[in-house]
Amino acid sequence: xxxxxxxxxxxxxxxxxxxxxxxxxxxxxxxxxxxxxxxxxxxxxxxxxxxxxxxxxxxxxxxxxxxxxxxxxxxxxxxxxxxxxxxxxxxxxxxxxxxxxxxxxxxxxxxxxxxxxxxxxxxxxxxxxxxxxxxxxxxxxxxxxxxxxxxxxxxxxxxxxxxxxxxxxxxxxxxxxxxxxxxxxxxxxxxxxxxxxxxxxxxxxxxxxxxxxxxxxxxxxxxxxxxxxxxx
Amino acid sequence: xxxxxxxxxxxxxxxxxxxxxxxxxxxxxxxxxxxxxxxxxxxxxxxxxxxxxxxxxxxxxxxxxxxxxxxxxxxxxxxxxxxxxxxxxxxxxxxxxxxxxxxxxxxxxxxxxxxxxxxxxxxxxxxxxxxxxxxxxxxxxxxxxxxxxxxxxxxxxxxxxxxxxxxxxxxxxxxxxxxxxxxxxxxxxxxxxxxxxxxxxxxxxxxxxxxxxxxxxxxxxxxxxxxxxxxxxxxxxxxxxxxxxxxxxxxxxxxxxxxxxxxxxxxxxxxxxxxxxxxxxxxxxxxxxxxxxxxxxxxxxxxxxxxxxxxxxxxxxx
Numbered sequence: 001x002x003x004x005x006x007x008x009x010x011x012x013x014x015x016x017x018x019x020x021x022x023x024x025x026x027x028x029x030x031x032x033x034x035x036x037x038x039x040x041x042x043x044x045x046x047x048x049x050x051x052x053x054x055x056x057x058x059x060x061x062x063x064x065x066x067x068x069x070x071x072x073x074x075x076x077x078x079x080x081x082x083x084x085x086x087x088x089x090x091x092x093x094x095x096x097x098x099x100x101x102x103x104x105x106x107x108x109x110x111x112x113x114x115x116x117x118x119x120x121x122x123x124x125x126x127x128x129x130x131x132x133x134x135x136x137x138x139x140x141x142x143x144x145x146x147x148x149x150x151x152x153x154x155x156x157x158x159x160x161x162x163x164x165x166x167x168x169x170x171x172x173x174x175x176x177x178x179x180x181x182x183x184x185x186x187x188x189x190x191x192x193x194x195x196x197x198x199x200x201x202x203x204x205x206x207x208x209x210x211x212x213x214x215x216x217x218x219x220x221x222x223x224x225x226x227x228x229x230x231x232x
Numbered sequence: 233x234x235x236x237x238x239x240x241x242x243x244x245x246x247x248x249x250x251x252x253x254x255x256x257x258x259x260x261x262x263x264x265x266x267x268x269x270x271x272x273x274x275x276x277x278x279x280x281x282x283x284x285x286x287x288x289x290x291x292x293x294x295x296x297x298x299x300x301x302x303x304x305x306x307x308x309x310x311x312x313x314x315x316x317x318x319x320x321x322x323x324x325x326x327x328x329x330x331x332x333x334x335x336x337x338x339x340x341x342x343x344x345x346x347x348x349x350x351x352x353x354x355x356x357x358x359x360x361x362x363x364x365x366x367x368x369x370x371x372x373x374x375x376x377x378x379x380x381x382x383x384x385x386x387x388x389x390x391x392x393x394x395x396x397x398x399x400x401x402x403x404x405x406x407x408x409x410x411x412x413x414x415x416x417x418x419x420x421x422x423x424x425x426x427x428x429x430x431x432x433x434x435x436x437x438x439x440x441x442x443x444x445x446x447x448x449x450x451x452x453x454x455x456x457x458x459x460x461x462x463x464x465x466x467x468x469x470x471x472x473x474x475x476x477x478x479x480x481x482x483x484x485x486x487x488x489x490x491x492x493x494x495x496x497x498x499x500x501x502x503x504x505x506x507x508x509x510x511x512x513x514x515x516x517x518x519x520x521x522x523x524x525x526x527x528x529x530x531x532x533x534x535x536x537x538x539x540x541x542x543x544x545x546x547x548x549x550x
Contacts, residue, residue: 006388006395006398006399006402008389009387009388009389009395009399009402009406010387010389012387012403012405012406012409013405013409014405015404015405015408018405018408018409018410019408021409021410021544022408022409022410022413022414025410025414025540025544028540029536029537029540032533032536033533036529036532036533107528108526108528108529108532109528109529109531109532112529112532112533112535112536113532115536116535116536116539116540119540119543120539120543123543123544123546124546142544145544146544149543
């Protein structure tokens, strides 16, 4: 019998911190899943899943803070990011009728390795910052690194894949990463600001929709390899 | 009644040795039920092994002495691992300090290596293809295993499987911390790959070109083949035990050497192993096998999971 098996173990994060960090890492993993996913429709569905995790984060934080703003934010982003934006993109994809699968410029394993490298950079770059946020009531500061990693891996997604849908989804998931970061250091941001961010996202969705339609009409494809055909 | 510590130690190995074919048979039965078939008897693997032991041994023309030694080496190495991991008790037995997680991995790899070497020696092209693939994919999944071990080491400050299980049990905060969750999921994917399950390999396939592990035993026959099959069942149970008793559900183990709790731990262990096996069978029947050149994508996902598990720990949190 060895009584000291757990004696010298470093203390784990609290249950709240552990659960929220796990949810945040889940947001990061959906981007990795998008890197791997070949079908464009499944990519959009993964984005909906990712947004659901972000909503859950806002709701959990709202429950721990008893903050009505955060509940409202969770509901609003659910309607917008889980239902509306994916529905718009899926509808546009239905019209396009070509390109079930996006084009890979690089192998999946290469992209995932690049993703691991940039997310490692994100973790290390922001993991140990001391913002004096201990009493601010947001998510644990460690989540900031995860949010940064999400933004960077979304960049990888948008850069390494050459179709409009992956780039749009990469942009949207970048916004999700920023939302997670805002839950860390500005959890009690006035609701009107949060709503304006969400409105921004809607504008971006529309802009990407216009690009997708225009591009598809000209080139009969969603691949950005032929983007130069858009020149007048 | 207090059991002598040697008896508990021996019982750990004995349980794995005797119960492994039962677990394999039960999982095959569950799998058949999922597919709407009646399936073989749960005890079928025992009959298969007994039948093979009474058959004669045929040797390929080019086989060396190692061809017959390999199944014995593999079988022995797979049986060494239950001494190192928590099978029945939640406290380390004396031989538990013989090796850490890396040691266990090394011993398992020795078994796989000797089988691959024997397969190469036969001159059968399919066996050679299988062993070459088994080694390649074994090497590709290894980084994930390493990072899981790193995560365990950072969480527990040791690399003993017993310590990992004890830390999981110690509090809910330890059990749901992201590093532990993602290391556990990464290890789940490693087990998926190491037991020859979909999406890496179809273990019931008869198509030689898609085979990885299965092809290695093509030239074996008689008692050697029986040991090979039994060894495969033992390896599978050992991996399941590590998955449930170290990473995901280290509850229900005996807390003392008294006869009652130790005996009670056996059905609990088998129940947990069957639960894990049923999950694997469900995955086996809900996904399709990956093309050979796409398997690296699966390995990359497992590696991403384990690498992020270590990265969140590196932040000093997680």
